[in-house]
Amino acid sequence: MSRELLNNAFQRGDRYLSEIDERRVFPDKTAISALSGFDEPLSQKGEEPSKVLEMLDELGSPATVASAGSRYFGFVVGGSLPVTVGANWMATAWDQVASSAVTSPVADKIEKVTTGWLLDVLDLPRESAVGYVTGATMATFTALAAARHKLLRGKGWNVEADGLFGAPEIKVIVSEEVHVTALKALSMLGMGKERVIRVPTDKNGAMDITQLPELDDCTIICTQAGNVNSGAFDPIAAICNRANKVGAWVHVDGAFGLWARASRTRSYLAEGIEKASSWATDGHKWLNTPYDGAMVICRDEEALYNSMSVAAAYLREIETAAQNYMPEFSKRARGIEIWAALKFLGRDGVDNLISGCCDLATYFAAGLEELGLSVLNDVVINQIVVSWDNADKTESLMQAVQQEGTCWFGPTIWKGHNAFRLSVSSWKIEKKDIDLSLQAIGNAMKSIEN
Template identity: 60%
Template sequence: MATSYDDLLENSKCRALSYLDALDRRRVFPDDTMLDGLAAFNENLPHEGREGQETLDLLDRHGSPATVANMGGRYFGFVVGGSLPVTVAANWLAAAWDQVASSQVTSPVADHIERVAGEWVLDILDLPRGSAVGFVTGATMATFSALAAARHHLLDRQGWNVGEYGLYGAPQITVVVSAEVHVTVLKALNMLGMGQKNIIKIPVDANGAIDVAQVPPLGPNTIVCVQAGNVNSGAFDPIESICAAARAAGAWVHVDGAFGLWARAAPALADMAKGVEKADSWATDGHKWLNTPYDCGVVICRHKRALAGAFSTSAAYLKEEDGAAKDRVPEFSRRARGIEVWAALRTLGRDGVDHLISENCRLARLFAQELSALGLTIHNKVVLNQIVVSCGSARRTAQMIEAMQAEGTCWFGQTEWQGQKAFRISISSWKTTEQDIAKSVAAFKKILTLQGNSE
């Protein structure tokens, strides 16, 4: 119990390095034997504490094998990036600092670095300078925060103070979303009490982008949620056109750019996100395409007063600070996750971020070509890092998913694409190489051969 920081941190470092070194030689998803090891944690809470070294040993011996190797180069599920080495190191140092990143008075260093990180995010994504930036757990909370600001702003313009009166008797707000809207946007709207009956879903084109011709008339009580990167296909909604219509009507546009917003950092891809800067708020993640550790999301809002109106607080024991972090996000107590964003951007630089994004997209196109050559169906135009694939019938597609997940070389999950069962491959890690694609394609070929022989 009294083991020193030196001994414990050195032990943890050695175990972490051993884990990372073995990633490329192990299964991506643990097998049943590895999962069975988790039973070692099913013990009663001890009356007398155990030694820290013993606890670390148990954690590593039975916990490490049961992890998903999303830090490796062949994890293609759920748009999960692998953490850059410098972001892991920065995370460790920030954990040792143990700062409460709510304001300048609770942590001068966290407050300052996160402000710098926020300015850099606006710069590299080419979004309106001076926008409010807050660091949250992920795109779900970023969207929640942005839509809370939107609700506050639209109602305040009509003289309704939602903070004072809530939503009882408030003017109705209509929300317009894509038929392919991400479930986390709907979750955020639900948490905000918007009501499913007030949501209008717009049909999409063959690649999953909003059909702009079917956008309904907008008004000053409308929030439009658009996508910079469809979660299945990677497609971008016609954001510039929608922003123009919204601006004329006094509506609010929110951009769900959990991963796709980072296309703005790659000059060769930025045209897909043309007009994104004309929106009112944006949500993105650091832990996806910037490859920071979990958890790290970013809310950006053009209207500082609207975001502060949704989240600002005061109390006698708090020193009032203009624009404190606690007044830009839901949480008071939180870790300084913006430090990892700063570390990633400073270490990669503009060129490094461009290369990371562009290379992942190149590998996605290569992967799609190789799978198509094997006879699999690619359903989407591979415009970004996402590939939607099937193997003919729903039954054969399900068999392929199950067989590949059991085989272990790579991992991806199921999806439904415009009424058809499919699977989705997402490439978003700095570690993914052509060799990873080749190994994965070889695994597909092996499974296809086995399935062919069994029929």
């Protein structure tokens, strides 16, 4: 029964992926309406397993967003490489608790190997510690917890033991374009998302270093490697030069942009990032792994360990256990997918993936301008911000393209302008996909003008 069931699941998943580029990118109203089939009371005796999979496939598959396909440009989402899907299935079948070498020798070994590869391909300080967390939000949360520990310990305060009541004040500096997940992390850590000092940005969304306030040894600066709208990079090297002189902590939100360091054509954007104190990046964005696979990277291993380590009578104390470098005590073996992607791609493959997406974004932006649309940002990496004449026409165009189904992108506000944002992040995207998308956008513009 188990083998038959898994074969059933494989066949359904394989068919879904094989057909994904021939379907609408966003489900139609009929598919969404059919989801009401899930509205049923919990049965008393349960259901036969094959029927469970059948229901998932027949009701669920048509109502998915084809973010794993070749014409999804919403948010910053890369479609999973087939090898990482396979690794995900293997890791799920193993069902490992990837907390330490005691709970899973294989997961522990693979994550340690992956740590070395990550620091190598991203050219970050080799002494750094890496924690494998759920997403970039949790990666930033973990890094800022390490920062809080380090800065307050320097003032003689043990925040893990004594909390924040009466603690020395930490000054937090962020960009005017700070990502909401950094603010969420600050709020969860008790440092407050409204107490931050916001630094104005230039026309492309990078921090204006001339507006950077005075730093000291109780300051955290949250920088961005890849503005979520424009793709702009803060002047991180210059910020680090100032911060390191006084003992301030520089965190880099590099959910996707950190991977520019592995690109032959875009590495210049990330020069000097190695001088920072911590970094966050996400596998599902630009390494094209499944969701629930991100990394927190911290130069100061001791700070990360002291902010995250756990102890209990039933645990054999293992200082290098994964559980001591991330918030979760038990986790799935998510590092296996990161390893699979790097093993499959190698240095050249990572470079080609990142550089190729950037080149396609440049091609896409040129095509949009030829249609008469305005590209509002300097397309330095894989992000494009677009508008059309006025807010109403911009909104109408976005809605028309979404309803037509050839491709999908979503709205944003950029420097006070209503706009939409396109992100070229997937290994599957080719010029033909962009050409099809440009044709759909052009057709929508004509229908609106007529």
